[in-house]
Structures are given as C-alpha cells and as structure tokens.
Amino acid sequence: MTVKDAVQRDFSHDYEPVSVLTFHGRLQQLDYRGYRLLLDLEGRIKWIEPLRAGLWPGPSSALRRTMGNRWLLYDSGAYQDVFELTGRYYFPIPFGQEGAAFGTADSGKLRKVLALVDEAAVRFGFPDSAELGFQAAKLRSILKATVPVLPPDAICIDYDILPLMLTRGCVHNCRFCAVKTSAEIETVGQEEFRAQVDGLTKWTGRDLNNYQGLFIGQNDALAAGQRCLMQAAEHACGSLPCDRLFLFGSVASFMERAGLDQPPSSALEALARLPFKEVVVNIGLESFHQGALDYLGKPVKAADVRQAFRQGLELAAKHDRLKISFNFVLSKALSRDHMDLISQELAGAPKGSGCRVYLSPLLSESWRPGQLKRMLFRLKGLSRLPVFAYFLVPYL
Numbered sequence: 109m110t111v112k113d114a115v116q117r118d119f120s121h122d123y124e125p126v127s128v129l130t131f132h133g134r135l136q137q138l139d140y141r142g143y144r145l146l147l148d149l150e151g152r153i154k155w156i157e158p159l160r161a162g163l164w165p166g167p168s169s170a171l172r173r174t175m176g177n178r179w180l181l182y183d184s185g186a187y188q189d190v191f192e193l194t195g196r197y198y199f200p201i202p203f204g205q206e207g208a209a210f211g212t213a214d215s216g217k218l219r220k221v222l223a224l225v226d227e228a229a230v231r232f233g234f235p236d237s238a239e240l241g242f243q244a245a246k247l248r249s250i251l252k253a254t255v256p257v258l259p260p261d262a263i264c265i266d267y268d269i270l271p272l273m274l275t276r277g278c279v280h281n282c283r284f285c286a287v288k289t290s291a292e293i294e295t296v297g298q299e300e301f302r303a304q305v306d307g308l309t310k311w312t313g314r315d316l317n318n319y320q321g322l323f324i325g326q327n328d329a330l331a332a333g334q335r336c337l338m339q340a341a342e343h344a345c346g347s348l349p350c351d352r353l354f355l356f357g358s359v360a361s362f363m364e365r366a367g368l369d370q371p372p373s374s375a376l377e378a379l380a381r382l383p384f385k386e387v388v389v390n391i392g393l394e395s396f397h398q399g400a401l402d403y404l405g406k407p408v409k410a411a412d413v414r415q416a417f418r419q420g421l422e423l424a425a426k427h428d429r430l431k432i433s434f435n436f437v438l439s440k441a442l443s444r445d446h447m448d449l450i451s452q453e454l455a456g457a458p459k460g461s462g463c464r465v466y467l468s469p470l471l472s473e474s475w476r477p478g479q480l481k482r483m484l485f486r487l488k489g490l491s492r493l494p495v496f497a498y499f500l501v502p503y504l
C-alpha cells in the first residue's frame with residue numbers, strides 16, 4: 109500500500125551495531141506533528157521517532173511496533189554501558205510487562221502518541237491501531253500460536269523476523285517459565301507448515317523483502333526431529349527471502365532425550381548445510397547446579413546441562429555457519445554455587461566457537477540496573493565467551 113504523501117526511503121540492510129539508533133530496509137516516511145512515522149510497505153506503522161526536543165520518548169529513543177502489534181521502547185540513553193549489556197546500542201523495553209527487570213515503560217505516554225498516529229492514519233489513509241490489532245490476530249490464527257518471546261540472538265537483526273511454527277508447547281514446562289504454554293509438545297505436519305508459509309507470505313505482502321531472519325518456533329523446534337525439521341527448513345528457505353534461521357532447542361531435544369529420529373547433532377549439522385548465512389540455535393540451560401534446577405522446576409539433570417553445553421561448543425566450533433547460544437537464569441534466591449558453576453564453565457570454554465551466553469533475570473524479581481550490571485560484568489571478566497543480558501521481548 110502506497111501511503112498518501114509518504115516518501116519511500118531505503119535504510120541500511122546491514123545490521124552491524126552502530127552507535128546511533130538506525131532503521132533498516134525499505135520504509136515509507138511521513139512527518140506528523142513533531143514525530144517521524146516510518147511505515148512498512150503495506151502501510152503498517154513500524155517506528156515512531158520524535159523530531160523535536162521535549163517530545164517523548166526523547167532524543168536517541170524511538171518506539172518500535174512488532175508484527176504482533178506489540179510496542180517496544182528502544183532506549184539508547186537511559187543507562188551506561190548499554191552496548192556491553194546487550195551487544196547493541198539500545199535496550200528494547202516492552203510495554204505492559206509488570207515487574208520487568210528495568211521497570212515498565214510509560215503506557216500512558218504511549219497511548220497519547222498512538223492517538224496521534226491514529227489521527228495521521230485517518231488523514232493519510234493507512235491502517236489505524238484497531239486494524240493493526242485485527243491483522244495481528246489474523247497472523248496468530250495463521251500460525252495457530254503466539255510468539256511470546258524471540259531467541260535472544262534475534263536482537264542482532266533488530267527483531268526483523270518472520271515467524272513460523274513447527275512445534276507448539278514445550279518438552280519441559282519448567283515451573284519458573286513465564287513463556288510456556290503448558291501444553292504437551294506437538295509437531296505440526298508438513299502440509300500445515302506449508303500452509304503457514306503461504307499464509308505468512310500473503311500476510312506480509314510487499315514487505316516480505318524487509319525480513320532477513322526466519323524463526324521456526326515455538327519453544328523447541330529441535331523436538332520435531334531431523335527429518336521433519338529439515339523438510340520444513342528447506343521449504344521455508346526456498347520460499348522466503350530470509351538468510352538467517354533462528355530456533356530454540358530444549359536440553360532434552362539437544363541431548364537425545366526426546367525420542368528423536370536422529371541425534372540432534374546431525375540435525376544441526378544438516379541445517380548448517382542449508383543455504384542460510386547463519387543458523388542460530390538457542391538452548392535454555394538455566395543452571396549447572398542441581399539445586400538451582402530443582403528450585404526453578406526445570407526437570408533436567410545438571411549432568412545433562414553440562415553435557416549439552418560442552419557438546420554445543422564442540423558442534424559450533426566445527427561449523428562456521430552454526431551458532432549456538434545458551435541461556436542462564438539470574439535469581440537472588442539461588443545459592444552462590446549457581447553463579448560459581450557458571451563462572452567455572454565459562455572460564456574454561458574454548459574461545460572462537462562463535463557461541464554466546466545470555467543471562468536472564470527472573471521476571472518475578474525486580475533488579476536494579478546497577479545490580480544486574482555488576483553481576484554481568486563480573487561474569488564477562490571471567491568468561492571466554494561473550495556474555496549479554498537477555499530481555500524477554502514479546503513478539504506476537
């Protein structure tokens with residue numbers, strides 16, 4: 109949809125982090141009452157940036173709308189050491205998440221800005237917030253699922269991700285988890301997966317080429333097994349323009365404890381041979397300490413977690429295009445042993461595997477930025493792998 113009076117602009121296609129807030133891809137630009145509105149090629153609002161001093165959310169910050177009609181505040185000025193914490197020059201702060209690690213962004217101010225955008229939508233003829241809500245619901249019905257969170261590495265391409273579902277539910281259903289659906293794991297048939305690709309392509313429309321990343325979800329795509337995962341990934345790779353694939357794997361699927369048709373290592377090696385620039389797999393390990401795993405209600409053995417970590421490092425070191433990242437939990441309730449064991453493993457990890465580590469504070473606890481920073485920087489000082497904070501970004 110070409111929006112009246114909008115100017116088409118080509119922004120960078122390069123996602124290397126730069127020290128100012130940057131936009132990506134081909135977008136339509138309108139300036140309205142002190143704000144720059146950037147719309148995708150179907151006229152859906154994607155970015156809102158203040159052009160004048162004194163307007164919220166302030167200089168070097170912008171509001172970003174996800175495909176699922178969720179708003180994020182990209183805040184690049186609020187805290188020091190942003191790059192060290194996130195690997196980017198901004199924090200993505202979701203709206204409406206009570207108890208988020210860095211507090212909740214101001215929903216009242218967002219509502220005022222969105223009212224202004226709705227005014228512009230009527231004047232220039234692009235979808236307003238009601239229509240965008242309707243479109244997001246349509247997308248959820250195409251996938252028959254939500255994307256409550258994206259893998260942490262998706263920040264490297266600024267969450268420009270097309271989502272597809274190969275499995276729904278989760279193998280582990282950990283007690284502490286805020287994103288699980290509590291459903292038994294279910295694998296989607298190839299026919300349904302292909303229908304999702306068609307539905308998603310139609311839904312995305314002319315904006316399709318603005319997406320470099322593909323996420324095959326939901327919380328454990330590895331649980332689908334090699335044959336099914338390969339068929340799905342090959343089909344998606346041939347049908348969509350994305351050159352990076354992201355997925356989550358559970359410890360059980362990664363460690364052959366989920367009754368898979370082939371060892372997960374061979375599934376990942378096969379994926380790495382597909383013509384993606386990168387295949388990025390994120391495994392939620394949470395802790396090497398059995399007491400911590402029990403406290404979190406994660407039904408895995410500490411020995412399996414350690415083995416998954418070491419096996420992941422080995423696999424990634426063998427394949428340039430395969431990147432593996434690992435999540436660990438930060439909690440004030442866990443004993444010192446939890447952090448000591450993480451420090452030991454990270455200090456002994458080989459360099460240059462391309463693996464990354466993410467630390468995620470429990471959503472039920474509130475962390476001051478300084479506390480989190482101290483914890484993370486201590487670990488960074490010891491670790492031979494890059495370590496970042498992981499903020500849960502709800503997407504769809």
Ligand code: SF4
Nearest residue numbers: 278281282285288327
């Ligand atoms: S394995 Fe991950 S997604 Fe599944 S319940 Fe546990 S923490 Fe949540």
